[in-house]
Amino acid sequence: MNFAIIGATGNVGRTTIKVLEKSKIKIDNLFLVASEKSAGNKLVFKQKEIIIEQLEKYDFSKAEITIFAAGSEIAKKWAPQASKKTIVIDNSKYFRMDKDVPLVVAEVNPHDLMNHNNIIANPNCSTIQLMLPLKPLHDKYKIKRVVVSTYQAVSGAGKESVDELFSQTKDYLDNKKINSRNFTKQIAFNLIPHIDSFVDDGYTKEEWKMENETKKILDKTIGLTATCVRVPVKTSHSESVNIEFENEYDLEKVKKILVNAPGCKVVDENKDGGYITPLEAEGDYSTFISRIRKDHSNNKALNMWIVSDNLLKGAALNTVQIAECLMKKKKEV
Numbered sequence: 068m069n070f071a072i073i074g075a076t077g078n079v080g081r082t083t084i085k086v087l088e089k090s091k092i093k094i095d096n097l098f099l100v101a102s103e104k105s106a107g108n109k110l111v112f113k114q115k116e117i118i119i120e121q122l123e124k125y126d127f128s129k130a131e132i133t134i135f136a137a138g139s140e141i142a143k144k145w146a147p148q149a150s151k152k153t154i155v156i157d158n159s160k161y162f163r164m165d166k167d168v169p170l171v172v173a174e175v176n177p178h179d180l181m182n183h184n185n186i187i188a189n190p191n192c193s194t195i196q197l198m199l200p201l202k203p204l205h206d207k208y209k210i211k212r213v214v215v216s217t218y219q220a221v222s223g224a225g226k227e228s229v230d231e232l233f234s235q236t237k238d239y240l241d242n243k244k245i246n247s248r249n250f251t252k253q254i255a256f257n258l259i260p261h262i263d264s265f266v267d268d269g270y271t272k273e274e275w276k277m278e279n280e281t282k283k284i285l286d287k288t289i290g291l292t293a294t295c296v297r298v299p300v301k302t303s304h305s306e307s308v309n310i311e312f313e314n315e316y317d318l319e320k321v322k323k324i325l326v327n328a329p330g331c332k333v334v335d336e337n338k339d340g341g342y343i344t345p346l347e348a349e350g351d352y353s354t355f356i357s358r359i360r361k362d363h364s365n366n367k368a369l370n371m372w373i374v375s376d377n378l379l380k381g382a383a384l385n386t387v388q389i390a391e392c393l394m395k396k397k398k399e400v
């Protein structure tokens with residue numbers, strides 16, 4: 068099996084290389100592709116150096132599966148022609164709401180992979196980690212409405228944004244002037260209630276994505292409202308979530324469901340430190356759930372805290388899991 072990564076030098080691309088190294092997929096050749104700027108440089112996969120190829124010169128027929136991690140513009144321009152020669156799994160937002168493109172979280176709706184036209188979309192990182200606990204709870208209790216506030220790491224905005232957090236932090240401590248290039252305001256020692264562009268009704272595109280992707284993946288009847296916030300954390304997104312069910316529920320049963328939820332790990336002790344922080348989730352494949360408790364203002368609702376590595380389950384890991392599902396499906400046919 069041959070694989071390719073478009074955008075191999077970026078945050079998601081580099082993480083995808085690491086996930087593929089650990090995956091059980093037997094890879095004969097891995098092709099790494101990026102912009103002209105990176106062409107000719109090398110990256111290591113399984114102790115072997117691979118020369119990065121330039122996108123414009125790359126032949127898409129070299130790999131059976133191609134993971135795109137280079138943003139919407141590149142996906143828009145290159146994925147349709149690539150899909151004539153390879154199966155595309157795209158990390159960007161470009162194809163997600165296309166009705167002919169499956170939008171898949173591996174543990175939640177792998178059955179949606181049954182029908183695809185060689186393009187599969189990876190959901191937004193904040194959506195993916197939310198879907199993991201919501202799915203089994205929805206199956207059992209039917210979710211009516213979700214209110215979510217996100218605390219999103221800077222690595223979700225690409226490698227240059229991580230550099231900006233580091234340089235601003237240093238400049239702040241050195242009493243130097245702070246420059247913002249990738250964020251609209253200072254991110255070091257601050258937070259910004261704005262991710263992606265604004266849409267007409269006062270929401271941002273990131274908030275819009277969470278609402279609409281949840282409907283596409285899980286159930287169109289679920290109402291969801293989101294406030295998405297960028298915080299000065301390097302990796303892992305956190306979410307404060309209020310879930311309202313159709314009917315009353317049993318908190319102990321909810322906890323049991325979450326303990327058994329695929330891809331999830333419950334860390335929930337009512338004591339100092341008995342919860343997960345973004346730093347602890349970094350590098351881990353699990354989505355962590357903490358602070359599970361009843362909503363005192365509504366006996367059909369509960370609160371929880373969800374944390375996951377945005378570059379792993381929020382991006383690279385889920386795309387590799389999609390590839391594993393596709394290969395399993397191929398074997399079964």
Ligand code: NAP
Nearest residue numbers: 074076077078079101102105137138158159223225226382
């Ligand atoms: P990034 O760190 O900025 O990396 C961008 C990658 O795209 C680099 O490899 C870059 O190559 C390549 N690229 C840029 N322009 C190119 C061009 N003209 N031709 C070929 N390659 C080009 O971005 P990222 O965070 O990895 O995000 C990649 C995609 O995944 C985005 O669509 C993002 O929304 C999505 N995503 C990200 C996350 C996350 O948590 N970061 C989660 C889910 C989805 P060079 O190094 O050569 O410039």
